[in-house]
Amino acid sequence: MSNRGKASWLRMDLPLAKAKPISDGGGTSGITDLSGETAAGERGENVRATALQTPREYFLTMGNLGESMFANCGFLYWNFSLKSVKFLSVCIIAYIYGKYIIFLARANVQTEKNGAVKKRRSNQADIPDSLCQEAETCYRLRLPEDFYQFWKFCEELDPEKPSDALVSSVGLKLVGPYDILAGKHKKAKSADVNFNLHWRFFYDPPEFQTILVGDSKTQYHMGYFRDVPDELPVWVGANEAKKGCVISQVGDNVFAAVKLFLSKKLKEVTDKKKNAVLRDVDEKLTRTAKDLGYSLEQKTMKMKQRDKKVVTKAFHGAGLVVPVDKNDVGYRELPETNANLKKICKAIVDAPTDDERVKAFAPIQEMLTFVQFANDECDYGMGYELGMDLFCYGSHYFHKTVGQLLPLAYTLLKRNLFAEIIEAHLGSRREEGLDQLEP
Numbered sequence: 001m002s003n004r005g006k007a008s009w010l011r012m013d014l015p016l017a018k019a020k021p022i023s024d025g026g027g028t029s030g031i032t033d034l035s036g037e038t039a040a041g042e043r044g045e046n047v048r049a050t051a052l053q054t055p056r057e058y059f060l061t062m063g064n065l066g067e068s069m070f071a072n073c074g075f076l077y078w079n080f081s082l083k084s085v086k087f088l089s090v091c092i093i094a095y096i097y098g099k100y101i102i103f104l105a106r107a108n109v110q111t112e113k114n115g116a117v118k119k120r121r122s123n124q125a126d127i128p129d130s131l132c133q134e135a136e137t138c139y140r141l142r143l144p145e146d147f148y149q150f151w152k153f154c155e156e157l158d159p160e161k162p163s164d165a166l167v168s169s170v171g172l173k174l175v176g177p178y179d180i181l182a183g184k185h186k187k188a189k190s191a192d193v194n195f196n197l198h199w200r201f202f203y204d205p206p207e208f209q210t211i212l213v214g215d216s217k218t219q220y221h222m223g224y225f226r227d228v229p230d231e232l233p234v235w236v237g238a239n240e241a242k243k244g245c246v247i248s249q250v251g252d253n254v255f256a257a258v259k260l261f262l263s264k265k266l267k268e269v270t271d272k273k274k275n276a277v278l279r280d281v282d283e284k285l286t287r288t289a290k291d292l293g294y295s296l297e298q299k300t301m302k303m304k305q306r307d308k309k310v311v312t313k314a315f316h317g318a319g320l321v322v323p324v325d326k327n328d329v330g331y332r333e334l335p336e337t338n339a340n341l342k343k344i345c346k347a348i349v350d351a352p353t354d355d356e357r358v359k360a361f362a363p364i365q366e367m368l369t370f371v372q373f374a375n376d377e378c379d380y381g382m383g384y385e386l387g388m389d390l391f392c393y394g395s396h397y398f399h400k401t402v403g404q405l406l407p408l409a410y411t412l413l414k415r416n417l418f419a420e421i422i423e424a425h426l427g428s429r430r431e432e433g434l435d436q437l438e439p
Contacts, residue, residue: 125145126152136177139196140229141226143224146294147211150174154174163179163182172222176223193437200434201431203241203245205316205318205392211254212257215240218241222254234303235249238261241431245394249298252300253294255294255296256300262285311385316388334382334385336363345390345395345398368401381409383405383406383408384413387409388406399429410422
């Protein structure tokens with residue numbers, strides 16, 4: 001058989017040399033195996049997949065192919081005496097091609113990483129990492145970048161007391177995790193402070209974390225609202241605890257929330273001097289927010305997308321989000337509407353005697369049985385909704401039932417921190433004395 005025939009036969013049947021994984025600098029490899037045992041159809045699928053890859057993945061894949069070509073060409077050249085200038089040129093070109101493409105791949109990876117770092121650094125507030133970590137460790141919750149940027153904004157208004165920078169002008173005080181940045185926790189009487197009860201108002205669900213307080217008469221306060229404790233807040237909400245449990249959406253960042261508060265304040269204030277001060281703060285806040293790239297809309301697209309995931313509004317109106325699969329497993333509705341459930345709760349609270357109260361509790365007992373069935377079938381959202389509604393109604397008559405429903409619901413939903421918070425809150429639920437760090 002001639003050398004040409006021998007080479008043709010080898011191309012048909014000999015396995016390709018395996019390509020070694022190439023690190024992209026981030027601990028991953030672009031491709032792990034290119035064995036010749038892969039069917040032609042599968043190779044076609046690989047080519048189509050390559051067309052859909054990112055530039056980094058494409059470069060790494062093509063680099064591997066180049067080295068593979070060189071390995072196979074070299075194998076044929078030295079072992080089967082296909083010694084010709086043309087064939088040797090193919091070997092050299094394949095080798096150079098492979099090395100060049102791998103160089104491009106790694107350069108691309110480094111560029112992506114550098115770009116990500118630059119973007120991240122340019123948007124970070126100039127606050128020591130140790131202080132940021134301490135604030136998040138105390139609460140066991142991640143805080144968004146706008147939280148820190150707003151602190152820097154208030155530092156510019158009042159370098160000595162950033163927490164009080166908006167008190168005289170706007171009527172808002174920075175509290176909660178901001179107390180950690182201010183170092184207030186170091187002056188606390190008790191070293192064993194439960195920070196998740198720090199500024200936790202009567203109707204605040206575990207999802208709500210207070211960061212600003214306003215009028216003490218209505219107990220107006222703003223805070224971050226999270227669906228899941230391991231994730232960043234979905235938006236900023238506001239509540240007036242003296243008026244009820246309703247939580248209003250006021251923006252997806254603290255700048256937007258304060259901007260909305262300022263806008264309403266400007267319409268109410270008639271005194272020219274006070275109005276001028278408010279306008280000055282408003283202008284500075286608006287300029288800072290725009291420079292940092294924060295939206296000042298009350299309802300952003302991100303918030304609207306979250307609304308689509310809400311399975312029920314609940315009594316507080318903020319909505320509950322639970323994972324629901326394609327078979328609608330995860331949530332089932334309560335047998336009573338919100339209006340009817342409120343009537344049932346009112347009948348229990350207003351019952352003249354304990355016997356009457358026990359009778360009035362019958363519909364709730366029936367729903368508890370439905371919740372047990374729902375939990376058995378992985379519809380954890382039902383117990384979550386009933387527990388939250390009873391909590392929001394606010395009567396101590398429901399505390400025991402809430403203590404049975406919500407910790408279990410949060411545990412089943414793998415939101416364990418929320419389970420801890422509701423248990424602690426029910427054990428110390430009060431309307432006054434909410435500052436846990438008060439000296």
